[in-house]
Amino acid sequence: MIRTGANIVIESLCRNHVETVFGYPGGAVLPIYDELYKNQHRIDHILCAHEQNAVHAADGYARISRRPGVVIATSGPGASNLVTGIATAYLDSVPLVIITGNVNASLLGRDSFQELDITGVTRPIVKHNFTVTSVRELAGVMDAAFRIALEGRRGPVLIDIPKSIQCDSCSEKNYCSPLYFTHPLRQPDLTAAVSALKDAARPLIYAGGGVVAACAFHELESLAEHLDAPVVFSMMGLSAMSCDHPKNAGMCGMHGTAASAELLDKCDLLLALGVRFSDRAAGDPEKFRKNKRIIHIDIDHSELNKNVTVDMGIRGELKETLTRVLELLPRQSRPLWHDFLEKVKGTPRPCEKKSLVPQNLFATVAEYCGPDCAVATDVGQHQMWTMHHYPFRRSGALLTSGGLGTMGYGLGAAIGASIAQGGKRVVLFTGDGSFGMSLQELATAVTYRLPLLIVICNNGVLGMVRQWQTMFFRKRYSCSTLNRQTDFPALARAFGAEGQKITTLEELKAALSHLPADRPLVLDCRLDQDEFALPMIPPGGSVEDMITQKEF
Amino acid sequence: METFTVELITVNNCGVLHHIAGIFAKCRLNIETLDLKPLPEGLSRMRITLRGDRTLRTHLLRLLSKLYDVKSAAQIK
Numbered sequence: 001m002i003r004t005g006a007n008i009v010i011e012s013l014c015r016n017h018v019e020t021v022f023g024y025p026g027g028a029v030l031p032i033y034d035e036l037y038k039n040q041h042r043i044d045h046i047l048c049a050h051e052q053n054a055v056h057a058a059d060g061y062a063r064i065s066r067r068p069g070v071v072i073a074t075s076g077p078g079a080s081n082l083v084t085g086i087a088t089a090y091l092d093s094v095p096l097v098i099i100t101g102n103v104n105a106s107l108l109g110r111d112s113f114q115e116l117d118i119t120g121v122t123r124p125i126v127k128h129n130f131t132v133t134s135v136r137e138l139a140g141v142m143d144a145a146f147r148i149a150l151e152g153r154r155g156p157v158l159i160d161i162p163k164s165i166q167c168d169s170c171s172e173k174n175y176c177s178p179l180y181f182t183h184p185l186r187q188p189d190l191t192a193a194v195s196a197l198k199d200a201a202r203p204l205i206y207a208g209g210g211v212v213a214a215c216a217f218h219e220l221e222s223l224a225e226h227l228d229a230p231v232v233f234s235m236m237g238l239s240a241m242s243c244d245h246p247k248n249a250g251m252c253g254m255h256g257t258a259a260s261a262e263l264l265d266k267c268d269l270l271l272a273l274g275v276r277f278s279d280r281a282a283g284d285p286e287k288f289r290k291n292k293r294i295i296h297i298d299i300d301h302s303e304l305n306k307n308v309t310v311d312m313g314i315r316g317e318l319k320e321t322l323t324r325v326l327e328l329l330p331r332q333s334r335p336l337w338h339d340f341l342e343k344v345k346g347t348p349r350p351c352e353k354k355s356l357v358p359q360n361l362f363a364t365v366a367e368y369c370g371p372d373c374a375v376a377t378d379v380g381q382h383q384m385w386t387m388h389h390y391p392f393r394r395s396g397a398l399l400t401s402g403g404l405g406t407m408g409y410g411l412g413a414a415i416g417a418s419i420a421q422g423g424k425r426v427v428l429f430t431g432d433g434s435f436g437m438s439l440q441e442l443a444t445a446v447t448y449r450l451p452l453l454i455v456i457c458n459n460g461v462l463g464m465v466r467q468w469q470t471m472f473f474r475k476r477y478s479c480s481t482l483n484r485q486t487d488f489p490a491l492a493r494a495f496g497a498e499g500q501k502i503t504t505l506e507e508l509k510a511a512l513s514h515l516p517a518d519r520p521l522v523l524d525c526r527l528d529q530d531e532f533a534l535p536m537i538p539p540g541g542s543v544e545d546m547i548t549q550k551e552f
Numbered sequence: 553m554e555t556f557t558v559e560l561i562t563v564n565n566c567g568v569l570h571h572i573a574g575i576f577a578k579c580r581l582n583i584e585t586l587d588l589k590p591l592p593e594g595l596s597r598m599r600i601t602l603r604g605d606r607t608l609r610t611h612l613l614r615l616l617s618k619l620y621d622v623k624s625a626a627q628i629k
Contacts, residue, residue, distance in 0.1 A: 123571050124578065128620040131567070148620055179563050179594050180620045302614035305607075 005135040005166040006031035009099065010039050012142030018070050020044045020061065020419060022054040026074020028101030028114060031166035033072075046419060046448065048412070049440040051078050055085025056412025056438075057419070059094050060399050064374055065420040066215065068095040068149045075102045076114030079160075080121065084406060087125040089156045091403025092236065093213055095149040096156035097142075098126075104164040105133070119160050127155035130178065135168035140177035152183060153300040154213060185299070187324075188316040193295050194328045196312065200269035200293075202337050203229040206252065208281075209236030209402065210274015210298060210318055217395040219322035220273070221245065226326060228334040229271075230341045232260040234281045235387055237274065239398035243391045249345060253281035254537050255384045259344040261535075261543040264288075266340065272296040274318050277307040278403070279539075285309070287542045297321055356505050358382075358457070358533075361525060362389035364505065365427060365455055368512035374399065374417045374426045378410035378434030381463035384533035386429045399426075408437030411454070415441060418450045425451045425515070432458040432482060439491065445520045446496035452520040453512075456488055459529040467532055471547075481529075492522035499524065555584070556609060557601045559628045563621040564596035572598065572622070575615050579608065595623065 003011065009032050013021065021043060025033045036045050048054040051073045058069025069089075073082055079100040089096050103112040119129045128148050130141045138161070145157040197203060205227070211220055220240055224231050224247040231241060232252040241248050250257035252264055264270070270292050275281065277296075282288045285308045294310040296303075297318060304313030314321065351359035362385060366373075371393035377383045377400045392398060399417055401409040414428040435456050445452050457463075465480040489499030499522040502508045511523055535548045562568050569588070576583055585601040604612070609627060616625040 119567060120570060123567070124574050129567075181623050183618065300618070302611065302618055304614075306611060 001172050002169050003172065004031065004169050005138050005161065006035040008135065008138045009142065009161070009166070010035045010043065012139055013070065014042055016143065016146045017067070018043060020046060021070040021072055022046045022048055022057045022061070022416065023072035024048055024051050024054055024074070024078060026078045026101065026114070028075035028078075028103060028163050029072055029166075031163065032099070032101065046415070046444070048444050050438070051081035052085050052408070053412035053415075053438050053441045053444070055082050055096065055098070056088065056409050057416035058096050059085065059089050060376065060413030060416030061420040062094050062096060062416075063399050063413070064397070064417040068097050068146060069416065071096065071098045073098070073100050074114070075100060075118070076116045079116050079118040083121060083125070084404075085412075086122055086156050086158065088401050088404045088406045088409060090125045090127070092209065092401065093154050094156070095154040097145050097149055098156060098158040100158065100160050101166065102160050102162045105162040106164065108162065119158065122158050125156075126158050128180070129158040129160065131160045132162070132165050135165050135170045136174050136176050137178055138165065139175045144178055144180055147182075148180070152185070185315065185317055188314045188321060190314070190321070190324055190328060193312055193314060194325060196269060196293060196295060197227060197271065197325075197329060198332070201334070202267045203227050203269045203271060204263050204267035205229050205231040206234070206270055206272045206275055207231055207237040207240050208234040208273065208275030211237050211240040212396045214274065214299070214318035215396065216319040216322055217241065219319055219326065222326055223322055226329055226331050228332055228338060230263055232256070232263060234275050234278070234402075235400065236402040238387055239392045239394070239396055241395070242393045244393065247341070249341060251387050254283065254539070255387065255533060255535065256537070257388075258535055258546060258548060259346070261537065261546055262344040263341065265543045267292055270294045272310070273322070274298055276303045279307070282308055283537060283542065284540045354505060356503065356508065356525060356527065358385040358527065358531060359389055360505055361455070361457070361508065362386060362429070363391070364508055365453070365512065366391050368509075368515070369425065369427050369453065373397070374421070376400065376410045376414040376417060376426055376428045378430040379405045379407045380431045380434055381467065381531070381533040382429050382431045382457040385457070388533075390429075407434040410434060411438045411441045411445070414452050414454075415445055415448070415450060418452060419448065423448075423450060425453060428452055428454045430454060430456055431463060432456055432460065432484070432486070432488075433462045435488070436486070442492060442495035442497050442520060442522075449518040450520060451515065451517055453515060454520055454522045456522065456524050457527050458488065458524050459527045459531065460484070461529045463529070463531070464533065466529065470530075471538070488522055488524040492520070497522055502526065553603055553605055555601060555603050557599055557628050558613065558616070558625060560598040560600070560616060560625050561591070561623040562596050562598060564590055564594050565621065568596070568621045569598070571619060572616065575612070575619070576602070579612055579615070581608070581612065599628070
């Protein structure tokens with residue numbers, strides 16, 4: 001059968017079980033969009049308002065569904081608009097397949113209209129990319145892209161297809177596969193690791209985004225119970241275990257809980273699972289590894305000994321590796337260590353303040369939305385408040401930009417996550433600064449009738465920047481006060497959504513009691529501009545330097 | 553710090569050298585010498601000399617071996 005390049009793209013998407021793509025059309029992808037039109041019954045296309053948000057939406061889709069998110073964009077500015085979203089996905093190891101059009105092959109390298117060397121631009125921020133030079137290799141490239149995106153440590157793959165290739169035809173018999181190499185994992189030797197775990201007096205498990213990516217939730221819980229060991233989390237791993245689990249000691253790192261900092265300080269063996277010891281989580285590497293042995297298990301061997309020197313580095317797929325560890329590890333009891341965990345965790349006290357503060361805002365939203373609701377965040381103080389105060393009970397349902405820390409990530413991600421779940425409600429916690437970066441995507445949420453709950457923590461400032469300026473720059477508030485007159489509820493209504501201004505807890509509860517089923521609701525929640533995200537360990541500090549009270 | 557040479561067997565395609573050079577740049581490593589030679593079956597051999605310590609060398613080789621256009625990456629004498 002003779003197929004055009006554009007048709008091969010669509011057939012390849014269907015062959016790889018793609019049901020939804022996100023994108024924005026343009027001249028260089030018109031042939032593909034023409035094929036999409038003919039195949040509307042097979043693939044849904046979500047038309048976003050900006051290509052960056054399209055990538056964030058595909059990212060959110062991928063995190064919730066565990067399938068690759070797919071994005072289609074045109075050449076030139078369409079492709080360059082994808083860069084931040086691709087980098088976000090790369091640093092958080094999210095599988096995406098990004099298809100960009102380009103000018104005709106004969107025009108490449110001649111500064112043609114809307115020509116951009118997107119493969120050159122994105123090479124540092126993708127797992128791999130392809131520039132297709134012949135329609136005969138296109139089917140093989142498409143299949144290879146999906147395989148690469150999903151195997152090992154997941155990540156984005158970009159395919160750049162010149163328009164002439166999209167229009168060229170070839171027979172299926174003439175398909176050829178690109179030359180590339182997979183990196184199969186060997187079974188690691190776990191004997192030494194299991195022996196170290198058995199002998200440890202105060203073992204601590206440190207779970208990261210890799211646990212979520214591997215869906216090793218059950219294995220993590222079983223391991224914590226087998227070892228009788230507490231679990232601390234990086235931000236990306238926080239949804240790997242229910243907050244109600246007795247072994248859950250919360251997030252560690254710069255904005256981690258005091259309990260996790262104490263446990264890290266006192267443990268004699270740290271079992272690190274799917275983490276990369278980023279500076280935000282580990283702080284000073286030498287102080288971090290003091291007085292403890294570290295076993296690090298990760299699917300990516302380049303993460304072993306990258307930031308923190310470990311005693312045992314094991315390359316392995318987490319779910320499979322933890323299953324084998326559990327087979328070899330006898331059930332143990334550590335009553336003294338368990339008592340220490342209970343002591344440092346203390347008894348959580350509900351917030352008694354009647355005014356609207358982060359402590360009661362997040363808990364109240366969680367109460368009305370239920371434990372199954374996925375949660376997206378943007379970046380800033382509200383992100384840290386979400387980690388501190390939102391009770392995560394559903395595994396893997398947190399969507400946040402960890403590695404790149406992309407403001408504007410949240411709305412696109414919430415859209416993608418809602419679509420991945422057939423239009424279910426997703427909560428987005430954002431700030432007035434972050435929301436301003438992507439609010440045009442409200443139009444998309446309204447068009448596709450998505451019941452998003454968008455909670456804007458509106459303090460009139462770039463909160464995290466202001467916090468650092470207060471703590472480290474002697475209150476020299478340089479360009480962090482927004483001084484804007486934006487009426488977010490009116491803006492929401494202008495887009496076709498609903499919106500309300502919230503100044504009290506009672507107003508919040510009243511609004512949450514009437515959540516619309518088929519459109520977004522924007523809650524403009526007014527918070528004090530000097531509210532801090534605490535506790536906090538200053539950069540390069542340790543548990544002794546933790547700031548728990550606002551002293552500024 | 554010492555001078556060492558890495559040998560890579562890669563796919564012989566445009567952009568592969570750019571990708572590999574990008575890894576060196578990301579690690580703030582200067583390429584001192586570069587030798588390229590095509591091999592049969594669409595492959596290429598690169599020999600790259602640089603200066604660095606052992607920790608950096610291990611990390612660099614791991615990063616290079618992750619690339620999908622790289623079949624093998626090793627230090628040679």
